[in-house]
Each structure stands twice: as C-alpha cells, then as structure tokens.
Amino acid sequence: MKVARSSLYQQVASDLRRAIYSGDLGPGAQLPTEAHLQDKYGVSRNTVRLALGELVNEGLVTRAPRRGTVVRDRRPLLMYPQRELAPQPRGEVREAFAYAVSQEGREPSQTIEVQIVSPVEEIASRLELGDADLAVVRRRLRFVDGQPYNTNDSYFPLALVQTSEIARPGDIARGANRVLEELGHKQVRVVDDIMARMPNQEEAERLQLELGTPVVVYIRVGYDRADTPVRVAVSVLPADKHLIRYELGLR
Amino acid sequence: MKVARSSLYQQVASDLRRAIYSGDLGPGAQLPTEAHLQDKYGVSRNTVRLALGELVNEGLVTRAPRRGTVVRDRRPLLMYPQRELAPQPRGEVREAFAYAVSQEGREPSQTIEVQIVSPVEEIASRLELGDADLAVVRRRLRFVDGQPYNTNDSYFPLALVQTSEIARPGDIARGANRVLEELGHKQVRVVDDIMARMPNQEEAERLQLELGTPVVVYIRVGYDRADTPVRVAVSVLPADKHLIRYELGLR
DNA sequence: TCGATGGATTTGTACCAACGAATGGATGAT
DNA sequence: ATCATCCATTCGTTGGTACAAATCCATCGA
DSSP, X not given: OOOOOSXXXXXXXXXXXXXXXXXXXXXXXXXOOHHHHHHHHTOOHHHHHHHHHHHHHTTSEEEETTXXXXXXXXXXXXXXXXXXXXXXXXXXXXXXXXXXXXXXXOOEEEEEEEEEEOOOHHHHHHTTOOTTOOEEEEEEEEEETTEEEEEEEEEEEHHHHTTSGGGSSSOOTTOHHHHHHHTTOOOOEEEEEEEEEOXXXXXXXXXXXXXXXXXXXXXXXXXXXXXXXXXXXXXXEEGGGEEEEEEEEOO | OOOOOXXXXXXXXXXXXXXXXXXXXXXXXXXXXXXXXXXXXXXXXXXXXXXXXXXXXXXXXXXXXXXXXXXXXXXXXXXXXXXXXXXXXXXXXXXHHHHHHHHTTOOEEEEEEEEEEOOOHHHHHHTTOOTTOOEEEEEEEEEETTEEEEEEEEEEXXXXXXXXXXXXXXXXXXXXXXXXXXXXXXXXXXXXXXXEEOXXXXXXXXXXXXXXXXXXXXXXXXXXXXXXXEEEEEEEEEGGGEEEEEEEEOO
C-alpha cells in the first residue's frame, strides 16, 4: 500500500497520513509506538521520528512521552467579526466575545492588561500617529472553558481616550466600542486585514499552541465619522480553533 | 546573548530566530553553514539540523544543498474578496483576479479544468444538493508572473448551469458571475468562511509551497435573490502571498 | 569566448547508540 | 478504599558516522 516516494521517512509519513485522512485513524486514535513503526517498516528510529515530525508539523498529530502519538481533533469555533460592531441584543451588556462564546454554551473569561505605549510602526501608521504620539493598549488573553483561546490587543490614541475608562485598568463590561461612542467617536467604518503564519515563540507559549498550528492574524482598524482611526485591534487566533465568517449583501 | 531554554537545539534556534526578527539577518541573508554552527555552538550536526528545522517550520528560512540556509522574503499581495462581486470598472471584461493582479503591474495567468462531479458532502451541503445531484466544478490554478499563486475551485449546481458556457471547458473572459447573472441567478448575498491550516501533500505540490507555509482556505457561498445557493468557491491561498482585506461600513 | 566537465562544498537522508524526561499503571502503605 | 511511591514504557534530546544529492565554481576544451 506504500507509495514509492523519494525518501523512506516520506513513505512512512505518507502511509500514516493516508490512514488519518481516510479515517482509519480518527481523532484521538493512537498511532503505533515508534518502536513498533521501526519494526513494521524496517527503518531506524530516527527515520520514524522524521516521519512523525512531518505529521506534527502538519498539525495532524500530537506527541507526548508515554502517551504516545495521537491523532488531533480540531474543530473551530465560529467567529463573526461583523457582529462585534453590530448592536448587541436588547439588554445585553457584555462585549461581543463573551456573548458569542456563552451563546455556544461555553464559559468565556479573560485577563486584561492596560498600558500606555509608544506603538510600533505597524500600529502607529494605522492609527495615523506621529513618532511622539502615545497609545493606550488593552491586551487581552481570552479563555474558553479555562483554555487559552486567542489574544486581542486593542490600541487607542492616548489623546482620545486618556480621560476615559479605556485608559484605566480593568474590565469594561459594555465593551470599549461603546465607550468610544460615548466619547463621540463612534466607529462607522472598519478595515479588516486577515493573514496567516506560523506563530512565534511568545505566541505559542501564551496560547499554549501545539506544534503545527498556524495562527490567523486579524487586524481591524476602526474609523469614526470624521474618518479618523480610533482603534486598532490585533487578534491572534489559533487556526485550529477559529473559523471566521463574513456575510456580505450587495446593493 | 543566549537564553537559557530547555534544550540545546532550541537555544540555537532561538538565537538565530532573534537575529532574523531583529533584522540582523534580513531577507535573502545567508545563515552560517551547518558546519559553522556546529563549531560556533559546540554541538553535533543533528542538533544544528533540529534547530534549523524549527526555523523552516516557522516559515522563516529555506534550505537547499550547496545554496545554504537563507532567510525568506515574504510579502503578501493584497486581496479584496468584496470586489469580486462589485461591478468591474467600465469596459473591463476580465474577471476580478486577472484585473486585480494586472493592476499591480504583474502578469496573471491560469489553467482551467472543468468537470461534472458528485460533490463531497462539504460542498453538497453548502449548495443544498441531494445525494444524487451533480455539480459542475471549474478548477483553476492561478499564476502570477509564472509562479503558482493560488487555486480556486468553483462549484455550480449542474441543473442550473448545464446549458451555459460554465459547463463547457475553457476560459470565461467576463467571469462566471456574469454568466450566472445572465441565467437569472445574480448573486445578491455571499457568505465567506475563512480558516487556516497546514497544506496537505497535494496542495503543497500543486502550489509549490515551501515548508512552513500555512494556507488560508477561503470558501464563498453565493446566493441569488431567491436565496438559493448558486456558487461555492473554494480558494486555497498560500499564507505568505496573501493578505485578505475587508472594508465594512456600518449603517 | 563560450560551453562542457569535474571537483568541492553544503544540505539531505539514514543508521546506530545512549541517556533524560514524562507519565500510565502497578504496587504497596495507611 | 485511598493515596503515595516506584517502575516500565515511550517520547525527547544529543552525540556520532556515512554516503547521496544538488549545485556553485573553477578548469579545461572547442
């Protein structure tokens, strides 16, 4: 059943990959131990590990000592970036993330850290800030059922928000967007940039990512009626847990 | 300058990573050879290769015999999914992709393969087709300046399009959307799903992906005025070459 | 001058060996 | 019965060696 590929380890990887994609090895299923695979294919342990390493990098399996190599189960949670700007349901005082997650019967939580920073170029240019201008950043690490889920760092021009609760530590139950609104800078237009890449070390640790999990980087710039950028939100979303959905109507 | 990490190869990887992120090693820069790194860090070649393997998997570098290990340069091309549905500029007869690419002064091209298939469940359910219903699929592999760029497989209900040129092989200069329009099934609403993952073998080959490059999978379902799904487009976009942008106005 | 050839360099694949680290499960003590 | 401890198993890391494959570059020949 083997395919004649270029190298031994790729043959082994390819064989196992097929078993996974075909469903012979479903989520949670144990792969044979390294020793077993050595025997089965008549190759060295290094070669087996090279093959398994491929699967890990493709996000198909996880390894741990003694637990062995198991097929990963990845089902994303749906995310509607549009709804974050839409009015919340009547009487709903929580912000969009908490609301969306609890809608799915799961338990949202988050940590918040508020800082005043001199933003990096990428942020500064989107906020149309000068070199000397400062920004307030609210760094959030969000959890679902206690597991790290994503990060969301929102930047606001300091000049705009320094008197508001956005610049003060702590939760804003009704959401920062509503505070901006109260400050007379309601967002009327947003630009969303979406890209994907492999996470860096810091992201991998913070989000407890398994190897082979890419992240989607999601940057939203919000503009007020005067077309001034008032918020830049950078979200880092582990790809295995997120599905982003847009619904567009045409006029 | 080393950070005390858990293992030797991670120390080496971390060291090199920092050099890349800091810009000491810019795009195109050569990393030291494996032999040189062995000496420098006093570790075995296995360890050096493990470290370099990490960087490859993170999409930071590429390796080739004799050419050495070099820092990758990745700059994405901007993509506006919304514009594919907006009317093309006056007199523009090309479809959205060709137009967008040529706007950037680059040369678009594509191959097309048309088939009638029994779609897999994922497609069938989105097209609201029964088990026996067939679909026309137009599989496109797109190139920019001769390099593979992305794939776009568009599915149409056979019953809807079998008399039109959509079901026949070959290019449709004015785009399939216009043909749908002429058939009385103009799309008035679309739902876009966006997710990311590591590519499978087939995708990696077809798109000539370097190791460590995730793909963004982009699925658009288009609905006509009767809210019947008339088109499902599945795009596979190499993450290092694509940036997706949405612009949303609020009413 | 240009092209073919061949050697040297650098990464790719594969093997072996050894010990460390983590953990599931059995064993034993309370 | 419950909990702590220990052991065997399995993956993690690191060292070593050897040869293959690809390619740059210098040399040689037409």
